[in-house]
Amino acid sequence: MDYAMAIALAGAAIATFMAGIGSSIGLGIAGRAAAGVLAEKPERYGLMTLLVVLPSTQGIYGFVISLFVMLKLNMFGGGVDSLSIATACQLFAGCLPVAVAGLFSGIHQGKACAGGIVMAAKRPDMGIKAGLVYAALVEFYAILGFLVSLLIIMIGITVG
Amino acid sequence: MFEMIEQPVVNFHLYPSVGEEDWRYCFATAEVRTLGAGMLSKTELLNMANAVDFADAVDLLSSGEYALPARADLAEIENILLVKRSEVRKLACGLMDESIAELFEARDDFANMRLALRRTLTDKELGLDYSGDGNVAAERFEDIFAREDYYSLPFYLAEAVEEAVLGYYQNKDIRQIDYAIDSAHARHNIATAQRLENHFLLELFRMQIDLTNIRTMLRLKFTESQLRDVFLAGGYIDPRRLKHCIEIDYEAIAPLFIASPYYPAIEQGVSYLAAEKSFLKLESCCWEHLEGFLDSTDQISAGIQPVIAYLLKKENEIRTVRLILTAKKNFLDTKLILDRIS
Numbered sequence: 001m002d003y004a005m006a007i008a009l010a011g012a013a014i015a016t017f018m019a020g021i022g023s024s025i026g027l028g029i030a031g032r033a034a035a036g037v038l039a040e041k042p043e044r045y046g047l048m049t050l051l052v053v054l055p056s057t058q059g060i061y062g063f064v065i066s067l068f069v070m071l072k073l074n075m076f077g078g079g080v081d082s083l084s085i086a087t088a089c090q091l092f093a094g095c096l097p098v099a100v101a102g103l104f105s106g107i108h109q110g111k112a113c114a115g116g117i118v119m120a121a122k123r124p125d126m127g128i129k130a131g132l133v134y135a136a137l138v139e140f141y142a143i144l145g146f147l148v149s150l151l152i153i154m155i156g157i158t159v160g
Numbered sequence: 161m162f163e164m165i166e167q168p169v170v171n172f173h174l175y176p177s178v179g180e181e182d183w184r185y186c187f188a189t190a191e192v193r194t195l196g197a198g199m200l201s202k203t204e205l206l207n208m209a210n211a212v213d214f215a216d217a218v219d220l221l222s223s224g225e226y227a228l229p230a231r232a233d234l235a236e237i238e239n240i241l242l243v244k245r246s247e248v249r250k251l252a253c254g255l256m257d258e259s260i261a262e263l264f265e266a267r268d269d270f271a272n273m274r275l276a277l278r279r280t281l282t283d284k285e286l287g288l289d290y291s292g293d294g295n296v297a298a299e300r301f302e303d304i305f306a307r308e309d310y311y312s313l314p315f316y317l318a319e320a321v322e323e324a325v326l327g328y329y330q331n332k333d334i335r336q337i338d339y340a341i342d343s344a345h346a347r348h349n350i351a352t353a354q355r356l357e358n359h360f361l362l363e364l365f366r367m368q369i370d371l372t373n374i375r376t377m378l379r380l381k382f383t384e385s386q387l388r389d390v391f392l393a394g395g396y397i398d399p400r401r402l403k404h405c406i407e408i409d410y411e412a413i414a415p416l417f418i419a420s421p422y423y424p425a426i427e428q429g430v431s432y433l434a435a436e437k438s439f440l441k442l443e444s445c446c447w448e449h450l451e452g453f454l455d456s457t458d459q460i461s462a463g464i465q466p467v468i469a470y471l472l473k474k475e476n477e478i479r480t481v482r483l484i485l486t487a488k489k490n491f492l493d494t495k496l497i498l499d500r501i502s
Contacts, residue, residue: 029186033462036190114186115461121193 004088005073011092012069015149018099019062019142022106026055026113033114037121044120047127051117054135055109058102061146065098068153080159087159094152101145109138168366170396174421175453176367179359182463188255189462192470195251198225200477205484209497214488226481234489238482245478249293252471256464260361263352264471268294269317270345276301277321277337281328320344339390342372346392360457360465367453369395371446374426377402378433378442381410396420410434425449432499440500447476 034048069091074080116131204220211217218228218237226244228237253261272290276298279286286305290298296313304310310318320341327336346369353361369392380387388406391399397420405413411434414427429442454469480501487497 029183029462032186033190036187036192037194039187039191040194111183111461114183114190118190118193118461121190122197 004083004085005079007085007088008069008073008083008091011088011095012066014092014099015062015065015069015095015102016059017062019102019106020059022103023056023059024106026058026106026108026110027052029107029110030055030113030117033117037117041121044124047120047124048117051113051120051127051131051135054113054132054139055106057139058106058109058142061098061142061149062102065095065146065149065153068150069095072153072157072159074159083159087157090157091153091159094149094157096149097145097152098142098149099145101142105138105142105145109135109142112138167398168394168396170420172421175456176363177359178363178453178457178460178465179463181460184462185255185464185467186462188464189460189466191255192252192467196466196470196473199474200224200226200481205480205501206498208481208484208488209501210494211488214485217485217488221481234486237485241478241482245475246293248471248474248478252467252474255467259352259356260358260464260468262295263349263361264468265293265295266314266316266348267345268292269296269314270320270341272296272298272301273313273317273321273324274337274341276305277324277328277341278334280305281325281337282334316344316348320348335387343392346372346394350394358464360463360468364453364468366395367450369393370397370422371425371450373397373399373402374422374429375439375442375446377405378413378430378439381406382433382437382439397422422449436499438496438499440496444500451476 030052034052037044037048070076072091073083112135113131116127116135120127120131204224208217208220211220218232221228226241228240232240249264253264256264268291272294275290276286278284286302288298290301292298296317300312304312310321312318313321323344324337324340327340328334330336346365349365350362350369353365373391373395374397376390376392379385380390388403391402393399397417401416405416408416410430413430414423417423417426425442425445425448429439429445432441433439451473454473457463457465457469460466483500484497
């Protein structure tokens with residue numbers, strides 16, 4: 001029982017911290033690039049902020065999946081009566097798509113955003129047209145990871 | 161002593177690759193791209209060159225970062241431009257790693273030392289009118305030369321001074337100072353780029369060496385000089401080919417470089433030299449070739465490459481503004497200015 005709970009909670013933790021690492025690295029990259037532009041052109045704050053915040057979503061997806069795992073385990077209502085090792089492993093596996101997709105897509109989205117920011121430094125009109133759109137394409141794969149995790153946890157697994 | 165430099169092989173069409181991205185330079189890249197967007201365009205420089213007179217040319221700069229005081233004379237403008245250049249260098253070097261910044265500051269050390277040696281060896285006043293952007297303060301020169309304590313200078317400079325002094329005393333030819341300093345500078349650049357394992361710097365310095373060698377070759381040919389062993393090592397072009405070019409007709413030079421990336425520059429530069437007896441076009445074409453390589457750093461989103469490209473392009477912009485204003489002040493023909501800058 002305790003081992004099973006530990007495995008399930010490890011999955012929830014991994015979903016938040018790996019996706020969170022991806023987001024924070026991505027935000028760091030995009031933020032530094034935006035600071036470089038704002039050092040010379042502070043009036044572009046709005047556009048820069050839009051491009052900087054994009055990689056933050058992966059961390060949110062990971063956090064939401066962790067919450068769903070905790071709900072599934074009825075942690076806010078006193079916990080489940082019985083949790084098998086097999087179900088715990090299924091919950092752990094359900095957390096992996098959002099964790100891994102979030103980690104890598106967060107970093108690469110940060111780089112794409114930094115590219116957009118650097119481009120917008122030269123061509124502000126292209127910041128939204130290309131910078132934002134290209135960075136948003138990376139988001140698609142984070143969303144896929146999130147959806148797969150969500151479906152596995154909410155539909156694929158029955159606890160108790 | 162410096163190590164022998166291997167002869168590199170051209171494995172690219174026009175420009176070598178600029179190397180990998182380095183995400184530590186996100187901030188720096190974004191800042192220089194923003195600053196780069198405010199640089200003078202070719203059209204603005206051409207408009208300045210086509211200006212009716214000096215005042216008109218100064219007036220064309222009034223709306224940008226080069227806004228100069230009304231009725232400023234040339235000396236005043238030169239001072240303003242020198243301050244501007246120092247600011248640009250300080251900003252760019254502040255954005256680079258210390259080891260790379262030192263490499264760019266060393267350019268002024270070599271230039272200062274060239275001037276100091278020329279003055280010392282020809283028994284002229286040493287003076288203090290040196291660039292302040294280097295690693296060695298000009299105030300130290302007098303003491304160093306008085307005691308001949310060259311090894312209190314940074315190693316790369318001490319070697320250069322020793323070679324220049326030896327070269328000069330061989331036949332008391334002042335040009336040997338320039339060749340020794342240039343040669344030591346080129347070796348220092350290549351050796352440092354190799355030590356830092358910086359692909360972009362290595363390619364940049366090789367290209368600069370080639371372009372310097374091409375100009376040297378054509379100058380030697382034009383002046384019918386007998387000097388031959390003055391080419392810098394480390395570039396893509398084999399010095400033996402350059403020595404051979406000195407012996408042949410102008411028309412035969414460019415075809416020898418048809419498979420090299422420098423063919424367009426050499427072809428245009430040599431044709432102009434043969435027709436006009438002037439190096440203006442060659443200088444312009446050499447810069448255009450280098451600028452093309454610097455422009456290719458736009459391919460990457462973060463790295464030291466855009467910072468270096470900005471520094472070199474901005475320095476050239478300041479040089480071009482100074483060149484145009486000086487030419488206008490001295491009533492030079494507009495065609496000559498256009499040939500030099502376009």
